[in-house]
Amino acid sequence: MARRAIWNTDQPEEAGPPRITHLDRDRALVAAARIDPARFEALYRKYLAQVYSYAYYELGDHHDAEDATERTFVAALTNLHRFEERARPEDGQGASTFRVWLFRIARNVVADRQRARYRRPEEGLEAAATLADGAADPAAQVARRDEASAAWRAIERLPGDRRRAIILRFVDEMSTTEIAGVLGRSEGAVRVLIHRALRSVARDLDEGSR
């Protein structure tokens, strides 16, 4: 009897589990960090600016953004054994489920920080005092002027998940699939969120230029 070819697609029940053709692009770094936690530093350096940018857009304060960034990476390191890679072929090449997992942590850290602010409004006064102190610093003034660009302000005015989706798409350059993973929504819902957000931004920018 002739041996059955192992790639015979007519026999799916004998073909075993489907082969993963696209692996998580951070697979090697995550595996190394699992063996030796000190190797987590490579993941930290790789995603530091992205996590920090996200936190800064969401919180609007450098100190809070730093705090949220630190908490995110500490939580990721101490819980790395709980991370499960879930890259699928349809995620495309270069997909990182580790990045999605990391940003889910960041999203929850930021949300917690926002709720803490809401519960303790006196922090807002402290933040205002910090800003006032920095007013005399020319470098800080330049930085604030840059930050207050029309694009930044337009993003800042967007509501909840529309704002998050736009930040993740444009600032962190995530794919729609990754954003869906971070926000816990379907890809279709994320596409609609981004489209609507862009229409709001367009209106904002248009009014600003008049």
Next chain:
Amino acid sequence: MTAGATRDGGEIEALVTDRYLESLLALGLNEPSQTPAAGSIVDRLQPQVRLASERLAREAPRYHPSFRFEERVALRLAEIAASMRVREAAGGEGTVVPIGLPDAGTPDPDDLLFDGPLDDRPDRVRPLLIGGALTSAALSLAGAAFAVWWRTRPGTTPMERAVRAVGRGRPA
């Protein structure tokens, strides 16, 4: 027009926008003149959405924390990594658990990993688990066993046996 048709139309527009963003962000936009070439996707895209996309891709700033902050956190992560290695080498017994929630701004690690209510949890003190508890307890038991054996072991010399016999004869 029905609501279903409007919804489908919105989803198609969103899909067109998504395809455009894929090609726009793939360019990197180092030069302001760099935009995806005109084609079927660009032609079908709403002009105001296209302009807003191009402005955000060019102008939305990306931030990086200070070098000092970066190195401080790197050091902290290295310390945590070292403590994780030590725990693993010791058999992984015990974990470092915060004694309590110091303030409302400290999230529960489980809440960080999984979506769930962060806000409604009551202020609570976590149970304390100290990694060395098992080791200390084992040492104490060994010490007690040694003391009992020392007191009850038979003497090796006649004088020692006589002293122990007198000791046993004394009222407690």
